[in-house]
Amino acid sequence: MSDQPNDFISDAKAELSGMAKEGMHHPSMKPVLTGAAVGAVAGALLPIVSLPLGLAAGAGYMFYKRLRP
Template sequence: MTDPRRDDDPIDRYILKDAVEEAKAMGREGMAHPSTKPVLIGAGVGAVAAGILPIVTWPIGLIAGAGFMLYKRVRP
C-alpha cells in the first residue's frame, strides 16, 4: 500500500527551513524586504484580535498573526 503523502514532497519537507531563511532575510533587509510589511500587518491584526478575545493575550495573538502571515509568504 502506498502512502498518499510522500516523504519526498518538497513543499512539506522544507517548510521550516524556508521559513527560517525568509525570517533571516527579513532581518537583514528590514523594511526593504517584500515579506516584512505583510508579516508586521499580520502581527498587528493578531494582537488586536487577541485583545478582543477574552482568553487569548496580545503576545499570543501577535505571534500567531505573524506566524500565519510568514507561512502564507513561504507557502502561498
C-alpha cells in the first residue's frame, strides 16, 4: 500500500475488490470479520450503541487498520 494520503480511496477499492474476489482466502477477511464480531458484541452490551452500528464500526476500524497500520 502507498504512504500517500490521497491514495487511501484507491487502496480501499483495491482491498475491497480483493476481499470480494477471494473471499475467506484473502488475508484481510478474517481480521475484518473478527472486528465486526467484536463490534457487534460491544453494540449488544452497551446501551447507547446498537448491534448494527457496533458491527459496522468494528469492521470499519479493522479495515482501516489493515490499510493504514
